[in-house]
Amino acid sequence: MKLVKTADDLDKLRKAVLAKRSPEKPVVSVCCGTGCRASNSAELKETLEKEIVKQNLKDKIEVKASGCHGFCEHGPIVVMSPKEIFYERVKLSDAEEIVRETVVKSNLIGRLQYIDPAGGERIKTENEVPFYKKQKRKILEKNRLIDPTNILDYVAVGGYEALKRALTGMKADEIIAEIKKSGLRGRGGAGFPTGFKWEFCKRAKGDIKYVICNADEGDPGAYMDRSVLEGNPHSVIEGMIIGAFAIGSNKGYVYVRNEYPLAVKNLTVALAQAREYGFLGKNILGSGFDFDIEIERGAGAFVCGEETALIASIEGKKGEPRQRPPFPATKGLWGKPTNINNVETWANVPLIINKGADWYSRIGTETSKGTKIFSLVGKVVNTGLVEVPMGATLREIIYDIGGGIKGDGEFKAVQTGGPSGGCIPKELLDLPIDYESLAKAGSIMGSGGMIVMDDSTCMVDVAKYFLNFLRDESCGKCLSCREGTQRMWEIVNNICEGKGKKGDLELLEELAVVVKDSSMCGLGQTASNPVLSTLRYFRHEYEAHIKEKKCPARVCKALITYSIDTDKCVGCLLCLKNCPQKAILGELKKPHKIEIEKCIRCGVCNEVCNVKAVLVS
Amino acid sequence: MPTLKIDGLDVTVEPGTTVLEAAQFLGLEIPTLCHMDGLEPYGGCRLCLVEVGSGDKSRLVTSCTYPAEDGLTVRTNSKRVLRSRKMMVELLLSVCPSSRTIQDLASLMGVQKVRFKTRNDDCILCGRCVRMCKEQMDAGAIGFVNRGHKRKITTPFNMKSEVCRTCGGCIYVCPACNLRCQGPNAPGDVCGSCLSLQPTCTERFDDYMCYLGPTGNCGTCIKKEEN
Numbered sequence: 001m002k003l004v005k006t007a008d009d010l011d012k013l014r015k016a017v018l019a020k021r022s023p024e025k026p027v028v029s030v031c032c033g034t035g036c037r038a039s040n041s042a043e044l045k046e047t048l049e050k051e052i053v054k055q056n057l058k059d060k061i062e063v064k065a066s067g068c069h070g071f072c073e074h075g076p077i078v079v080m081s082p083k084e085i086f087y088e089r090v091k092l093s094d095a096e097e098i099v100r101e102t103v104v105k106s107n108l109i110g111r112l113q114y115i116d117p118a119g120g121e122r123i124k125t126e127n128e129v130p131f132y133k134k135q136k137r138k139i140l141e142k143n144r145l146i147d148p149t150n151i152l153d154y155v156a157v158g159g160y161e162a163l164k165r166a167l168t169g170m171k172a173d174e175i176i177a178e179i180k181k182s183g184l185r186g187r188g189g190a191g192f193p194t195g196f197k198w199e200f201c202k203r204a205k206g207d208i209k210y211v212i213c214n215a216d217e218g219d220p221g222a223y224m225d226r227s228v229l230e231g232n233p234h235s236v237i238e239g240m241i242i243g244a245f246a247i248g249s250n251k252g253y254v255y256v257r258n259e260y261p262l263a264v265k266n267l268t269v270a271l272a273q274a275r276e277y278g279f280l281g282k283n284i285l286g287s288g289f290d291f292d293i294e295i296e297r298g299a300g301a302f303v304c305g306e307e308t309a310l311i312a313s314i315e316g317k318k319g320e321p322r323q324r325p326p327f328p329a330t331k332g333l334w335g336k337p338t339n340i341n342n343v344e345t346w347a348n349v350p351l352i353i354n355k356g357a358d359w360y361s362r363i364g365t366e367t368s369k370g371t372k373i374f375s376l377v378g379k380v381v382n383t384g385l386v387e388v389p390m391g392a393t394l395r396e397i398i399y400d401i402g403g404g405i406k407g408d409g410e411f412k413a414v415q416t417g418g419p420s421g422g423c424i425p426k427e428l429l430d431l432p433i434d435y436e437s438l439a440k441a442g443s444i445m446g447s448g449g450m451i452v453m454d455d456s457t458c459m460v461d462v463a464k465y466f467l468n469f470l471r472d473e474s475c476g477k478c479l480s481c482r483e484g485t486q487r488m489w490e491i492v493n494n495i496c497e498g499k500g501k502k503g504d505l506e507l508l509e510e511l512a513v514v515v516k517d518s519s520m521c522g523l524g525q526t527a528s529n530p531v532l533s534t535l536r537y538f539r540h541e542y543e544a545h546i547k548e549k550k551c552p553a554r555v556c557k558a559l560i561t562y563s564i565d566t567d568k569c570v571g572c573l574l575c576l577k578n579c580p581q582k583a584i585l586g587e588l589k590k591p592h593k594i595e596i597e598k599c600i601r602c603g604v605c606n607e608v609c610n611v612k613a614v615l616v617s
Numbered sequence: 618m619p620t621l622k623i624d625g626l627d628v629t630v631e632p633g634t635t636v637l638e639a640a641q642f643l644g645l646e647i648p649t650l651c652h653m654d655g656l657e658p659y660g661g662c663r664l665c666l667v668e669v670g671s672g673d674k675s676r677l678v679t680s681c682t683y684p685a686e687d688g689l690t691v692r693t694n695s696k697r698v699l700r701s702r703k704m705m706v707e708l709l710l711s712v713c714p715s716s717r718t719i720q721d722l723a724s725l726m727g728v729q730k731v732r733f734k735t736r737n738d739d740c741i742l743c744g745r746c747v748r749m750c751k752e753q754m755d756a757g758a759i760g761f762v763n764r765g766h767k768r769k770i771t772t773p774f775n776m777k778s779e780v781c782r783t784c785g786g787c788i789y790v791c792p793a794c795n796l797r798c799q800g801p802n803a804p805g806d807v808c809g810s811c812l813s814l815q816p817t818c819t820e821r822f823d824d825y826m827c828y829l830g831p832t833g834n835c836g837t838c839i840k841k842e843e844n
Contacts, residue, residue, distance in 0.1 A: 301764065303764070318760070318761060320761075322660070322682075323658075323660035323678070323679055323682040323683075325683070325684060326684075470765075471765050471766050472764065472765050472766070472767075473764065473765060474764065474765040474766075475764055475765070475768075476742065476761070476763070476764050476765045476766070476767075476768030477661050477744075477761075478660065478661050478662075478663055479661060479662050479663050479705055479708060479709065479741075479742075480663045480701075480704075480705060480708075482742070482765060482766065482768065483708040483709075483711075483712060484708065485765070485766075486765070486766040487708065487711070487733050490733070490734065503732075507732050510704070511704065514700060514701050514704040514705075517677050517697065517700075517701055518663050518666055518677055518701040518704075518705065519663075520660055520661075520663075520679075
């Protein structure tokens, strides 16, 4: 039996949910996103629940497992409403004190509060934390307010209101016009205008049409889509229903990688609840429109994020792309017109329908509208998920929000857009981030990965890393990508091993340009970016490797030697004991010596030395 | 019926025709390797790349898969096309240096040297045999396994296939292994002795004066355009 049959039922449901929930009732919400779970937040939630029972507060206080808050560096995160008290790095042993002091008496526990590194002040609420203060959280905003496994939480914060508006108040063409007007562009990488994509699919001839949500997020270090799907799956489902209604599709798929077990689980629960409440199924909200969504799990091939490969994978074939045209909008899944959008794109749709295209298009730059989530990782103080309006500069993201570079290092480059993206140097820190400016700088928006690197990173080594990833992940169907990535990797690997020779860089560049130009799908067409961008901005590092046989960042093992500074060495035997090759000679309280022939340059001696007597040159 | 312009020449073709077929209809030669009449277009070898569109928006596409669209402008021998095609041949040669077919292609395109380390693989993964087995012989006994640089063609689980009828179709269509160059084979060397240029357009179009080797080189068609 469906619970919500008409638009009025939805209003009644929301009223009933809100009536039951007093805004004064204390709620302890524990972040149960993947990052916080890794720091034991699921167990923390249980401990808090037990503690509440123990202190006889069972019906007075609610404990909630919320979606990812984004400040993953400082997890597990606990927020207590109504006063919005924010605690970070909470341990299991803190549970008892939190309930006794903060929840009951509203006393703050100093050691659990976030301390502003700038002023040293203790910060009380989540919104005052500098990391959040400078963001514009539109998509991630609701993650912290809802339990992703409870549809009523989503309904309570205005969920499915956009669906109601779209299905009962708008025509399909009006929805497409609204999305077009909003300027929303695909968040998966290429940035194709979403409204136009929908229109192509709608106009395509075909009795059956499909919509697909691409949740095959495979960039190393990127987890935006994962957090949206885990923390707020209904926003994606709602976006998909609206899109399907506009396009005229009755069947949707979410292609999610099986390496995201929590996303699969939360999405499965969300889909079941959406069906139970009548948001999916026959005659949704009395509009006469039928739609349902199925989960399709990917086996973890990077290339399956490419739309034609994704379609092949859903069809049960080997996940490899085919040459376009025909585009999926005319000939996609099972040969039928298909519209594919990324998780974040779908999650933007309810926002646009609710607040209007005019409101949405005021956020962002001339060509790129709305906000974008980035996963800020690497050598930065505050790693986590960052949502900023398009046009925010790299400096704002890395320094104002990210808190600058971790440790003593100096900023060197930021890698955007995953393996197919490029490295952007210090000189371009004030670059406003949008699709065009990133492309101009030789990188891509991609799905929003952002890896910050400091001066201990060798850019040739970085290019080698990404090429190694790509030569493995290339499907191998087309020659230019399969052999191109392999040969580029061979050249760069040789350079790293000190076997680089004159002419290598010219050949590498020539090959990279051709691979970009000639490959079948997006993977190959962007596979050269790590090479081309590092050659463009860090050519001197390549040259140092080839001509001087030196690695300026002292990373490439073949080009560095370890020795011990006899003046500094105190003869503590620590390095000698830790050396796996037994390559260090010496006696207690006498300076040690490294036998170069035995040394494998693993760097253990350098790591263990307390007096910094190990020299790398 | 779509009308398109290939190398400056207008051609009207049946709907559903590919750019490659349209070019062949005009007698223009586009090198191919993974393409074979009777098999589904694959687009894997990247030799049949042509440049479509003009200005900033022009791009390289495989002519064997690209549909002949009305108003399309195609260049089969532009600088950009030749640069890519030559590199593709060089990559193929580096993998499979003793294949006569590839050596011939290299000679045709003036590729004189291989700058990559040669490997001496037998297979260039063009997929002709896989498609032959599945599409024409209706067996599907062989297929691709693995990804990227580990990709290869084999039977399921590397075991003797139960559906293979040993028809030999796979060997018949293979462009790489049916002819072996017996000449000198120093690393990165192309002997060029098996160069076999054939007149291109004369068979089908006696009066079309374009038999002098890679089409477009004589310049006749370009002059016609200018006038």
